[in-house]
Amino acid sequence: MRDRLAVDLRQYLEWLAPVLAMVTIIVLWEIICRVFVIPEFILPSPSEVVTAGLNQSASQWADNITNTLTVAVAGYLVAIVVSIPLAVALGLSPLLSRTIFPILVVIHSTPVVAIAPIIVVTMGTGALPRVFITFLISFFPIIISTVTGILETPEELLEMSRSLRAPRIREIVQIRLPSAIPYIFSALKVSVTLAVIGAVVAEFVASETGLGYAILFSTSSFNVPAAFANLAVLVVLSLILFKIVSIVQVIFFSWSLETTKKK
Amino acid sequence: MRDRLAVDLRQYLEWLAPVLAMVTIIVLWEIICRVFVIPEFILPSPSEVVTAGLNQSASQWADNITNTLTVAVAGYLVAIVVSIPLAVALGLSPLLSRTIFPILVVIHSTPVVAIAPIIVVTMGTGALPRVFITFLISFFPIIISTVTGILETPEELLEMSRSLRAPRIREIVQIRLPSAIPYIFSALKVSVTLAVIGAVVAEFVASETGLGYAILFSTSSFNVPAAFANLAVLVVLSLILFKIVSIVQVIFFSWSLETTKKK
Amino acid sequence: MNTHVLANASPVLPVIHPAIEFDNVSRIFGTRSRGQVTALRDISFVIDRNEFVAFVGPSGCGKSTILRLFAGLIPPSTGMISANGAPVVKPLDKVGIVFQKPTLLPWLDIESNVVFLMRHKYGRVTEQDRRAARELLALVGLSDFARSRPSELSGGMQQRVAIARALLMDPQFLLMDEPFSALDALSREEMSYELQRIWSERPKTVLFITHSISEAVLLADRIVVMTPRPGSIAAILDVPLPRPRGAHSQENPLFSEISACIRSLIFGGANAR
Amino acid sequence: MNTHVLANASPVLPVIHPAIEFDNVSRIFGTRSRGQVTALRDISFVIDRNEFVAFVGPSGCGKSTILRLFAGLIPPSTGMISANGAPVVKPLDKVGIVFQKPTLLPWLDIESNVVFLMRHKYGRVTEQDRRAARELLALVGLSDFARSRPSELSGGMQQRVAIARALLMDPQFLLMDEPFSALDALSREEMSYELQRIWSERPKTVLFITHSISEAVLLADRIVVMTPRPGSIAAILDVPLPRPRGAHSQENPLFSEISACIRSLIFGGANAR
Amino acid sequence: ADTVRYVLDWFPSGEETYAYVALKEGFFAEEGLDVKLSVARGSVDAITRVASGTADFTGASLGTLMAVAAQSNVPVKALMSIYSKPPDAIFTVKGSGIKSIKDLIGRSLVTGTFTSSNQLWPILAKMNGVDPAKVSLVKVDPNTIAPLLAAGKFDASINWISAAAGSGAVLKKAGKELVVLPWSEFGLKGYGFSLMASDEIIKERPDVVRRFVRAFYKAVLFNLKNPDQAAKDLGSIVAGIDVASAAGDVRSTIPLIKNEVSAEYGVGTFDPALVKTTWEWIAKTRGYPLDKLDPNTVINRSFFIANHG
Numbered sequence A, B: 001m002r003d004r005l006a007v008d009l010r011q012y013l014e015w016l017a018p019v020l021a022m023v024t025i026i027v028l029w030e031i032i033c034r035v036f037v038i039p040e041f042i043l044p045s046p047s048e049v050v051t052a053g054l055n056q057s058a059s060q061w062a063d064n065i066t067n068t069l070t071v072a073v074a075g076y077l078v079a080i081v082v083s084i085p086l087a088v089a090l091g092l093s094p095l096l097s098r099t100i101f102p103i104l105v106v107i108h109s110t111p112v113v114a115i116a117p118i119i120v121v122t123m124g125t126g127a128l129p130r131v132f133i134t135f136l137i138s139f140f141p142i143i144i145s146t147v148t149g150i151l152e153t154p155e156e157l158l159e160m161s162r163s164l165r166a167p168r169i170r171e172i173v174q175i176r177l178p179s180a181i182p183y184i185f186s187a188l189k190v191s192v193t194l195a196v197i198g199a200v201v202a203e204f205v206a207s208e209t210g211l212g213y214a215i216l217f218s219t220s221s222f223n224v225p226a227a228f229a230n231l232a233v234l235v236v237l238s239l240i241l242f243k244i245v246s247i248v249q250v251i252f253f254s255w256s257l258e259t260t261k262k263k
Numbered sequence C, D: 001m002n003t004h005v006l007a008n009a010s011p012v013l014p015v016i017h018p019a020i021e022f023d024n025v026s027r028i029f030g031t032r033s034r035g036q037v038t039a040l041r042d043i044s045f046v047i048d049r050n051e052f053v054a055f056v057g058p059s060g061c062g063k064s065t066i067l068r069l070f071a072g073l074i075p076p077s078t079g080m081i082s083a084n085g086a087p088v089v090k091p092l093d094k095v096g097i098v099f100q101k102p103t104l105l106p107w108l109d110i111e112s113n114v115v116f117l118m119r120h121k122y123g124r125v126t127e128q129d130r131r132a133a134r135e136l137l138a139l140v141g142l143s144d145f146a147r148s149r150p151s152e153l154s155g156g157m158q159q160r161v162a163i164a165r166a167l168l169m170d171p172q173f174l175l176m177d178e179p180f181s182a183l184d185a186l187s188r189e190e191m192s193y194e195l196q197r198i199w200s201e202r203p204k205t206v207l208f209i210t211h212s213i214s215e216a217v218l219l220a221d222r223i224v225v226m227t228p229r230p231g232s233i234a235a236i237l238d239v240p241l242p243r244p245r246g247a248h249s250q251e252n253p254l255f256s257e258i259s260a261c262i263r264s265l266i267f268g269g270a271n272a273r
Numbered sequence E: 001a002d003t004v005r006y007v008l009d010w011f012p013s014g015e016e017t018y019a020y021v022a023l024k025e026g027f028f029a030e031e032g033l034d035v036k037l038s039v040a041r042g043s044v045d046a047i048t049r050v051a052s053g054t055a056d057f058t059g060a061s062l063g064t065l066m067a068v069a070a071q072s073n074v075p076v077k078a079l080m081s082i083y084s085k086p087p088d089a090i091f092t093v094k095g096s097g098i099k100s101i102k103d104l105i106g107r108s109l110v111t112g113t114f115t116s117s118n119q120l121w122p123i124l125a126k127m128n129g130v131d132p133a134k135v136s137l138v139k140v141d142p143n144t145i146a147p148l149l150a151a152g153k154f155d156a157s158i159n160w161i162s163a164a165a166g167s168g169a170v171l172k173k174a175g176k177e178l179v180v181l182p183w184s185e186f187g188l189k190g191y192g193f194s195l196m197a198s199d200e201i202i203k204e205r206p207d208v209v210r211r212f213v214r215a216f217y218k219a220v221l222f223n224l225k226n227p228d229q230a231a232k233d234l235g236s237i238v239a240g241i242d243v244a245s246a247a248g249d250v251r252s253t254i255p256l257i258k259n260e261v262s263a264e265y266g267v268g269t270f271d272p273a274l275v276k277t278t279w280e281w282i283a284k285t286r287g288y289p290l291d292k293l294d295p296n297t298v299i300n301r302s303f304f305i306a307n308h309g
């Protein structure tokens, strides 16, 4: 019975702790802003941010959120769809890997701002360039991790596959990818927040809506509380997407978390 | 003998292929620029980029490279030094993990541009804020991957450790971290290019030197070839750092690549 | 030292190729600490179609290496390996292997693990395969565990899954690397009888590695006795015990005679023969 | 059914606690497919200080679970486990375990793997430890492999490393889970003798899981015979064979008598006793 | 020497020569000033840095300062006007047929995403009888505007006059000729680029401020007289400056400084009426009530004395 209570309490605490931490931070932030009279154009207090947020019309919020979310999710999905097969190809051919990897590193380390003109001139100013930019920013971790995971497949499982003369594609789909799942999800978690950043950066380069646009626009018009309001929503979006990725892993790939939970 | 030749040829090809690929891309790029008469302010041809690069004085190159490289490497090292112990703590305490992880996601998905004023105001405009920004941009993959790796440690090894009543710290250092090495290096590779991007972004928001500043400065004065020359050097820097990380893994942690190479 | 001579020496009659042939096979491993290590030196033997051959020998003498060589998983350093007369240059078709470790897939349940080889080799699993898989699970005493994950099974249970998995393939070559090592005396005996039954109902060539001398004598047509450093063949013994064999076979004086002979080969050195 | 009664029932004399005591221990595993599975039910036994006790029983009867329970790696669902009279609530100190799988660290060479438990438990390794490790490696016949990586060793060699590793700890409790399962007859016999020698030179309480009946009879003071579903104790047998034991012990009629008894317990059902 | 920090509101270019001229020509040294330069990313960033104490002086748009001041109590004051006309303009290519704001109806216009001109645009358009909805307006990264115009993807762009030389060069490479339509010719009035200082330095070191203003004023006048030398001065300090193009930029700013307004009030002064007009535009574009700010409170006229140069 007492054990039962302890377990309940523990579970309760597990949910409470993060909420408490967030609340503490926000309260501290408010107090610091008030006590040290920090000007709002440097760091607006949470209450100012909330006020600014309420000042923004619901339709504007809906617009901003929809735009950023759509681009982030689209870019993320493109990144997944492109990266995993590419990673498989790279993992299986050392020659291809040696050839393509430098190019991927080059692409990933090119700041978007530097190539914005080419992107805007060739793709226009619609959703396409933004999805593309999001993709560019978020694909890399997925490739690196998937390649690593594919190469770290236990040799004994690969030997089993080879002994069956199974076609390469089945070795990949049925053995290498499943055993790379922990790697892939670790990357998917990194990439999902990168995708959100990507969507924001894309809005910096070419857009008239979206949370990123609103942040920079508000900053440029010195409305820092409004910028923070949009930033706060952006960050919550990121948290939700991150959580969704974690939940997908728990639901569909729970075995990949087994060592974690076994007692 | 013929086998020997084949092996030599293969090794030769492994080095040649990436070089060849790069050269091909550059030549194609030059041809496209010339045939379609693409204006340099959209996409300068490689020859124009080289000319622009030669126009920049050696001391300026040295300055730009040193500045960006120092900040990127410093931020990267800080990211490693902070992230790995933090990841260990998170990996071992589900409660801490639940509490801290949302905060880390929030930090990682906050676009630097939005908080640049706070950073500049609190840290000034020296190297410190740039190192900090680089750290902010590059720490996340290391944490996520290290946590994953630590939690994916084979249960049997952990059971062995527990049976010895070894102190927690030794379980981590002697068992969990070594078995997380493939995860950690996969993240270190992602992070090193993120660190370069971080240094560049930092220069975008607060700096008067470095390759990132040069790119933005050249673009803003419509000197696109010069921007590309700096971009090219930046990208080469990224490649070199990426390669260094790979080499460190090969030299010091070769066992973590064993499944890959066993025949 | 070999008691058998190559079967295809006669050039006139239509040649019937032996199922498995090792001709002067050596295998060297490159290691980081000790340079080139010769795991097997000059191994030659011939196994006929549908023969049941057991390999016994001390730990590290190269038994598993022979299995992997024949399966085409690793190439020989020198010498020639052939299956049905054709040189083995890539993994063999129609092979079922029980590896020394169970190597189950942790993300599949036990039944799916048993049918996995089918799915992996042929790309699909018929309802018939599933039925056969369930029958095999019953045979190895794991019917209740069809939906369990490998991590929920004991060591011996995992090994039995690996056996069921290989049997489901109904292969032409069945290669088993110490398949019963984690089993208790009872399961071991039961499994031995089942294996004999399956083998007699659907004949196949069996390469059976074991460290139990009595198991080798009970099951095999012939026994290859190996010595280590470098791994080589000390002797190849015929086991002319009548089939079907069972507990009663152990009462046959031949049984103890052969056992003693192997024991003396292993314990007393090969020269004692 | 137990042949032993709790030793600490006498309240007057200074109590000498048994080394190991299981009192009505059950262990239930939660599984995803089959709900609650009772792996062990109502297990009670007592092991005296420096006693050598073997556990035999069919695969899946809960032998490894008993080992993990006693080592404090998993808690019992009900019942009480104590070591030297103190309840086991966390992993025991002074324990050396040979797990059913070798569980070597792939990133260390063999010698480092042998001294690893020392380094891991005490934080440092003395030159003396290293010397002892090399002696143990020689004892298990792996001197030449001190600098090899685990992946370069055969299955049986890996298992021998795991044995050397546990012996180096010179533990008060030595828990061995089928330590010789991957070994050939020769190594097995050699290792048995060495284990006996070590045990008589430096007495310790040994909990020895095996599926070889003869091995159990050869080594143990007492043998716990288990039955599965749910795992429970069928009988606990004394083995009053004189020590030191060796090949000659097998000629003692008691040897075959006890073996037969265990065999009948396992093969013929517990009631036959 | 007294050390002070000046922050440029944009990358060094022909429109940001003053501090460099004052350094190179020794105007700062003459006043016993040791000036440290840094570069902000836009007027708001520059004003924020001065307000937060990261810099002491900046040159930035007066309108931005007013907009900022209307939002929050920002401790920055404008000391001296430099542009007496707004720099906003329409850029188009010769042959586009666009000669006035009216001609933009039905045409496509491209602009920087976050330029303050964007908020002026609808009001200016309406003032010129143009329904802003009838002009397609696309916002992009500012660096892409000139290339887009050159590539013919748009008919016109919103830019600042000071970018004319650079944009002209880009268009020339595409075989096109730049046409500039300053908004000041279509009804937009007000002060632009101005010298500003933090309240703190004004309060703590008024003498230093006075000397700084004097030196800066000399530099502005020098710019007007010797645009080529100003560009050279800039190029001698900042690597990577195309001096010829910078000289063009300097020249294109001259009409913003020297014009009918400065003829009437003098270079550097803030006419209260024009200050009020500047605020009225800002208030209109931001939708603020006119009494949200007394525009003259952001100005401190006590340091600039017209004839001391």
Ligand SMILES: Nc1ncnc2c1ncn2[C@@H]1O[C@H](COP(=O)(O)OP(=O)(O)OP(=O)(O)O)[C@@H](O)[C@H]1O
Binding pocket: C029, C030, C031, C037, C038, C039, C058, C059, C060, C061, C062, C063, C064, C065, C066, C100, C231, D151, D152, D153, D154, D155, D156, D157, D182, D184
């Ligand atoms: N990958 C490898 N690298 C280096 N040496 C190897 C490798 N695989 C096997 N060996 C060596 O080859 C020899 C034979 O190994 P093998 O696994 O065939 O033995 P085995 O007869 O199966 O032994 P066991 O009964 O213990 O399983 C051993 O000495 C081993 O060290």
Ligand SMILES: Nc1ncnc2c1ncn2[C@@H]1O[C@H](COP(=O)(O)OP(=O)(O)OP(=O)(O)O)[C@@H](O)[C@H]1O
Binding pocket: C151, C152, C153, C154, C155, C156, C157, C182, C184, D029, D030, D031, D037, D038, D039, D058, D059, D060, D061, D062, D063, D064, D065, D066, D100, D231
């Ligand atoms: N983690 C687990 N989750 C669920 N069931 C488990 C778990 N571990 C063990 N079991 C079950 O407990 C029973 C006993 O397992 P245990 O490993 O103790 O058997 P064992 O006697 O060691 O068998 P073997 O000789 O095959 O190693 C088995 O039926 C097994 O399925």
Ligand SMILES: [Mg+2]
Binding pocket: C063, C064, C065, C100, C177, D154, D155, D156
């Ligand atoms: Mg083997």
Ligand SMILES: [Mg+2]
Binding pocket: C154, C155, C156, D063, D064, D065, D100, D177
């Ligand atoms: Mg077990």
